[in-house]
Amino acid sequence: MDRLIARTVRKHRPLSVHFDLTYRCNERCVHCYLDHENHGELTTGECLAVLEEIAKAGTLFLTFSGGEIFLRPDLFDILAAARRLHFDVSLKTNALLVTRERAARLRELGVRRVQISVYSEEPTVHDAITKVKGSLERTLAAIPLLLEQGLQVKLACPLMKENLMAYRGVMALAENLGVPYVLDLTITPMMDGSDGPLAHRVSTAELLPVLQDPVLHGCHPQPVSQAAGTDETQSPSFSSAVTSGIDGSAYDDLPCSAGHNSCYISPYGDVFPCVQLPQAAGNLRRERFADIWYHAPQLEQLRAVRESQLPVCSRCEIRAYCERCPGLAWMEGGDLLGAYERACQLAEQKAKLAGFVNPISAMHAEQGPSVSEATLIRESGSFLPRLN
Amino acid sequence: MSTTPEGPWQKNPSLAWREIDDETVIISPTESVMHELNETGSFLWKNIDGLRTAAELAAMLATEYEVTPGTALADTEALLQQLASSKLLVPAGAASAEVPR
Numbered sequence: 211m212d213r214l215i216a217r218t219v220r221k222h223r224p225l226s227v228h229f230d231l232t233y234r235c236n237e238r239c240v241h242c243y244l245d246h247e248n249h250g251e252l253t254t255g256e257c258l259a260v261l262e263e264i265a266k267a268g269t270l271f272l273t274f275s276g277g278e279i280f281l282r283p284d285l286f287d288i289l290a291a292a293r294r295l296h297f298d299v300s301l302k303t304n305a306l307l308v309t310r311e312r313a314a315r316l317r318e319l320g321v322r323r324v325q326i327s328v329y330s331e332e333p334t335v336h337d338a339i340t341k342v343k344g345s346l347e348r349t350l351a352a353i354p355l356l357l358e359q360g361l362q363v364k365l366a367c368p369l370m371k372e373n374l375m376a377y378r379g380v381m382a383l384a385e386n387l388g389v390p391y392v393l394d395l396t397i398t399p400m401m402d403g404s405d406g407p408l409a410h411r412v413s414t415a416e417l418l419p420v421l422q423d424p425v426l427h428g429c430h431p432q433p434v435s436q437a438a439g440t441d442e443t444q445s446p447s448f449s450s451a452v453t454s455g456i457d458g459s460a461y462d463d464l465p466c467s468a469g470h471n472s473c474y475i476s477p478y479g480d481v482f483p484c485v486q487l488p489q490a491a492g493n494l495r496r497e498r499f500a501d502i503w504y505h506a507p508q509l510e511q512l513r514a515v516r517e518s519q520l521p522v523c524s525r526c527e528i529r530a531y532c533e534r535c536p537g538l539a540w541m542e543g544g545d546l547l548g549a550y551e552r553a554c555q556l557a558e559q560k561a562k563l564a565g566f567v568n569p570i571s572a573m574h575a576e577q578g579p580s581v582s583e584a585t586l587i588r589e590s591g592s593f594l595p596r597l598n
Numbered sequence: 599m600s601t602t603p604e605g606p607w608q609k610n611p612s613l614a615w616r617e618i619d620d621e622t623v624i625i626s627p628t629e630s631v632m633h634e635l636n637e638t639g640s641f642l643w644k645n646i647d648g649l650r651t652a653a654e655l656a657a658m659l660a661t662e663y664e665v666t667p668g669t670a671l672a673d674t675e676a677l678l679q680q681l682a683s684s685k686l687l688v689p690a691g692a693a694s695a696e697v698p699r
Binding site: 211213214216217221225265268269270296297298299320322360362378 | 632
């Protein structure tokens with residue numbers, strides 16, 4: 211796999227594409243970063259044309275997500291087209307609309323993996339997050355239907371204020387089902403930049419009990435890879451909200467796969483480097499995928515970024531404990547190349563747990579105490595300057 | 599149509615695969631195993647259509663890459679055997695429902 215990644219990164223082939231078919235959803239998760247109104251989704255024909263184009267460009271790994279994909283009445287037409295084009299297909303869903311017949315159809319159409327969001331093993335906790343009564347029961351009922359068909363199922367559990375300590379229950383649930391899981395600490399702003407979901411994000415101090423849990427990383431957080439990856443085993447794992455399904459060890463000095471060998475396509479045809487970096491490089495209703503992928507200035511700019519040349523982070527002593535995301539750096543700090551508060555705080559906590567004495571990120575070291583105070587104001591939700 | 603060890607073979611319809619820069623990546627769905635074919639392997643893979651025999655594929659390979667017919671046939675048969683043992687190829691005419699995943 212490393213060889214494939216290295217080859218596709220070097221030649222900028224879009225090996226992995228995340229395609230959101232809709233932002234409409236039958237749940238209303240409190241932390242969701244999407245606008246659920248339909249602002250003009252790609253038609254079936256447009257979706258199939260997109261698939262043709264990305265297949266021609268070299269995409270193999272294709273993830274369909276949303277919104278809730280089963281709200282697209284043409285989902286199976288799109289999956290059938292993906293099968294004809296020989297993609298390796300994964301789905302992300304809440305599984306509320308999965309039936310035995312639909313599970314069988316997914317298998318017939320060659321879907322390999324289905325990732326399902328589960329926030330807790332407790333219905334009251336899960337349903338309070340999705341705002342749909344009975345949603346946990348329906349989601350869990352779907353999992354055996356998918357497993358019966360031989361599909362690979364993975365549970366995804368974003369952790370937030372409402373379910374922070376629910377991860378043990380989700381882990382046990384996954385173990386009982388015999389499926390892998392991923393715990394996700396990433397709660398992002400809305401795609402339009404508004405910060406509503408951040409009200410549900412736990413502070414790094416509140417995360418300490420989780421980071422210290424001996425079940426996770428054996429009490430001693432290890433330096434992380436420089437690029438996001440995903441773990442398909444059943445061992446405990448954290449992940450960013452978006453994973454490409456590919457191992458990250460071949461990315462070398464690159465921040466991540468975004469724009470190098472992976473990208474994101476919105477239901478409206480916008481091409482982004484990543485769902486967490488919503489800077490449209492072009493739109494597939496107006497341009498061909500290959501023209502966007504190979505010539506968009508936004509992508510060329512992103513491809514020029516090297517970790518070792520980041521103005522602040524490259525000098526950080528605890529960089530090995532940081533999971534800096536370029537998209538979040540842009541969305542939360544306003545600078546694709548910059549450091550941002552959340553990543554620095556988490557890196558400091560992880561470094562401390564690993565045995566560092568008073569670890570301090572390069573950004574905090576440069577800011578000094580007075581600026582850190584300003585940062586605390588931002589964390590508390592106010593972006594206004596102090597007048598006194 | 600009968601299938602001998604020499605073929606004809608067809609690609610397992612349950613596979614995911616893509617040719618990227620003259621090399622082919624194949625994902626076997628049951629084991630989630632990835633296979634990679636080099637340029638000549640990719641050439642053969644592209645031309646496996648459920649109709650051509652090993653001898654016919656070898657002849658195409660010999661023409662395309664200017665290798666001797668004997669070498670081309672030996673290499674083609676070895677690759678077909680390897681792909682079939684990994685269930686990446688199945689006997690031509692096998693219905694998709696009968697194809698092992």
